[in-house]
Amino acid sequence: MTEKREYKDDYPEKKLYIPGPTGVRDDVIEAMCEPMFGHRMDRMTDLYTTIVEDTKEFLGTENDVIILTGSGTEFWEASTLNLVDENILVPTCGSFSERHANVAERLGKDVDRLEYEWGQAIKPEDIREALESSDKHYDVVATVMNESSTGVRNPIEEIGDVVAEYPDTYFVVDAVSSLGGDYVDIDEHNVDVLFASSQKAFAMPPGLAICTVSQDAYDREVGKDSASWYGGFQRCIDYYDRKGQTHSTPAIPIMLAYRKQMKYMLEEGHQGRSERHREMAEYTREWAREHFGMFPEEGYESQTVSCIENTQDIDVAATIEQVSEQYDMVFSNGYGSALGEKTFRIGHMGEHDVESIKALTDAIEDVAGL
Ligand SMILES: Cc1ncc(COP(=O)(O)O)c(C=O)c1O
Structure with missing residues (x-):
């Protein structure tokens, strides 16, 4: 108890x-202290379109960007619901990648783990071997970029290049504890979905999850019978395209902090x-x-x-x-x-x-x- x-x-x-x-810069903390405003006001459109477009520019990606109230965990769940009908391959090399596999299992998916001893990195040739030798079709290969429990940085660029050889297999990357502190060329390496949390290398307060979504991943969800509601790529992206806002009430103060910090991030690159x-x-x-x-x-x-x-x-x-x-x-x-x-x-x-x-x-x- x-x-x-x-x-x-x-x-x-x-x-x-x-x-x-x-740690968060003082002026980024202070940016949150604004009188509240409505999430359907024009001011919200100014705020949300600014942070989304600045994030795209910072990441240098043509993919869509979703900034959703919640933490990175939300996109373990949403990416699985949005992309996986049946089979998902999850290489595990520590606690967070194991949790990713566990989330997919809890959602009723057929999960194949490619298990590495803790401290070891995931190897692209093992992914190729797993994709080639299995008689199953994997909808998704889900890989952690930075395994926070063991301090391992996986070679997601090379893994992405391998997954690119399998056009109906989508590549999902958990970059929660590295994005913003470790460069990744998302578009060059076929990363369909990549997500992070605001409280890590972005140095913002917790409470927002950031996710990039390729056109292929978006189309995949549209063609599927079921998907996440809250973290549905289509719902989030279509709402942005139509209104420049989020589908439900976001954590406005954290978005104000995000706006301020992202300007610093753009300056540094x-x-x-x-x-x-x-x-x-x-x-x-x-x-x-x-x-x-x-x-x-x-x-x-x-x-x-x-x-x-x-x-x-x-x-x-x-x-x-x-x-x-x-x-x-x-x-x-x-x-x-x-x-x-x-x-x-x-x-x-x-x-x-x-x-x-x-x-x-x-x-x-x-x-x-x-
Ligand atoms: C690699 C990794 N993935 C996912 C998570 C979960 O992120 P959050 O707590 O923001 O939901 C963490 C948290 O530390 C993490 O380090």
Whole structure:
């Protein structure tokens, strides 16, 4: 039984180095403090068309963009309902890809997992082999770009090129913890559906899911007997085309924050943001290898979250607690009971830079006596 813990007014401010949510700029937070307006007013059309078109420009995609109230999880469900009649292939390499498979199962789909040990990356040749050798037709191959539980960045570009060889198989990418911090050319690599959450590398408050949809994926849903209502591609995109608005009442304050932050993102650019994240990831890896080890298979380390192997057997939970108390910085333990103390994770995403990551690693060195 969970008991009520009364929310207080005076929590100390903590700098976040977790794999999301990430810190949000002050003026982006302030952008939310506007008197409320109606979601059918012209002002809403101005706001929604601005954030949708700015996002398309930032991502450099010709595909449609949906920005929906909810979190990335919504598009695990919606993409499955919209595209899969029967069979879906889900390579699993950690907790989030396993959850993607689980969602599809709960929706009654026939799920084939291609299982990798945690820490290993999904290999394009295995996808080809699975598509070629199976006597089933897969409607979708669903791949996580950045497996947040293990810090693995999967080669989705090469996987997309493989899936492109199978024209009736749609390629769905969970880019929740990497989009905005790790460049991906969506159109070049046949990504039919790619989704993310606002609270990760976009450095916005949580509450919005972003999804890109190819014309093929849209047409596929139109030709299907059933699909998601809330996350239906057709409903969301047609509403946008007709009215420049969302089909139901959105989280307007978060969209105001989105508008402000997306302007910063456009200034820096998709590639520029990716480059800054690459520098942070390289710094963190170097530090980790000096003191510990990296958990992911070499060559597939994430650009937004480093999963570090606890080779020194430090007390991860106590170190996190002390760094938080003494430095007001929060990083993450390993994922779940299997990796909880065996690894720890540093989220270097959003608005951080090498200097701010170094402040954290200095704090860890101090507290853990490295
Ligand atoms: C890779 C990945 N996919 C999906 C999710 C779920 O996203 P959300 O919590 O925004 O629904 C997460 C959350 O951490 C994630 O890291």
